[in-house]
Amino acid sequence: MRYVVFECRKCGHNLYVENTEDLFKKIGRVSNYDCPACGEEPDGNWVLLGLKKEFPVQEGGAE
Numbered sequence: 423m424r425y426v427v428f429e430c431r432k433c434g435h436n437l438y439v440e441n442t443e444d445l446f447k448k449i450g451r452v453s454n455y456d457c458p459a460c461g462e463e464p465d466g467n468w469v470l471l472g473l474k475k476e477f478p479v480q481e482g483g484a485e
């Protein structure tokens with residue numbers, strides 16, 4: 423499984439989204455998420471970092 427990774431502009435929290443067939447739907451949901459770490463509002467907050475192959479255990483996920 424690959425993940426699309428977003429980063430919070432404010433605190434650097436990483437958000438992982440599984441790269442599956444409904445990826446675009448999931449990205450639509452990410453654009454409505456407050457940051458779970460610092461509570462920053464979602465508008466323009468999430469920066470696309472890129473693809474990663476593995477989910478790091480210590481990070482929170484989007485699912």
Ligand SMILES: [Zn+2]
Pocket residue numbers: 430431432433434435457458459460461462
């Ligand atoms: Zn944050």
